[in-house]
Amino acid sequence: MKRFLFGSLTVLAMAALLAACGKRDSTKYLVMGTNAEFPPFETLGGANGSEVVGFDVEVARAIAAKVGLPLKIEDMKFDSLLPALSAGKVDMVLAGMTITPERAQNVDFSSPYYKATQVALLLAGGFIPESKDDLKGKTIAVQLGTTGDGVAAEITGQENVRPFTSAMDAVVELMNSKVDCVVIDEQPAIQFAKKNPELMLVRLAFDEEFYGVAVKKGNAALLAQINAALAEIAADGRNEQFVDQWMVQAAAAAEAEAAE
Secondary structure (H helix, E strand, O other): OHHHHHHHHHHHHHHHHHHHHHHHHOOOOEEEEEOOOEOOOEEEEOOOOOEEEOHHHHHHHHHHHHHOOOEEEEEOOHHHHHHHHHOOOOOEEOOOOEOOHHHHOOEEEOOOOEEEEEEEEEEOOOOOOOOHHHHOOOOEEEEOOOHHHHHHHHHHOHHHEEEEOOHHHHHHHHHOOOOOEEEEEHHHHHHHHHHOOOEEEEOOOOOEEEEOOEEEOOOHHHHHHHHHHHHHHHHOOHHHHHHHHHHHHHHHHHHHHHHO
16 A cells, blocks of 8 residues: 555656646747857856856847747857747847848848947057958958858958857967957957957948847747837937946956956
């Protein structure tokens, strides 16, 4: 009888556990795809150092609140983001992603939420270009699949472009003197230069770019909610707060850290 009762209790406990797991798995989220190697827009940090944080995360939280779902973040390689979106593995992509006609053929973009531009990162004390033409024939490191990748190829030729899966890897290649420069978005370049005094940022009149939130082609309902959320954070001042927190304050903190 004791063995029977014990067995019955075990079965009931397992059933309860499975039911709880099933309930947990059925929770609906708004899933954000990103590449957490692009500070200050997305990077790893937080209390335990493994949380995805940054400007884009704040924007995504505002969108999730508008949609009425908890936010879930999926961190992956940058060139995997749009395939994951098309496959339905994520609901939206926020990754400092520039709106381009080529990308817009496969996904739908929100209204722009940030204006950006490319810059050149070089080793301090070395070659200083005065224009983009001065980069012709130079070996340029980039993050694979970014607009910087395409810009660099136009300037120096594809044969002189060294693509990497993360911006950090491209910067490390420069710091190891294996390339002449890195072409990268301005804000991440500022962060890298503040933390690494051996790097120098040079602005070369690159074209302006605009970041957008990408959703699966035809997902008009989610796109409308995203645009509404973006309009709200622009109108109520939250966007300026995010800029101050993740760009102004973060750059100052990085500079202070490098000086220690």
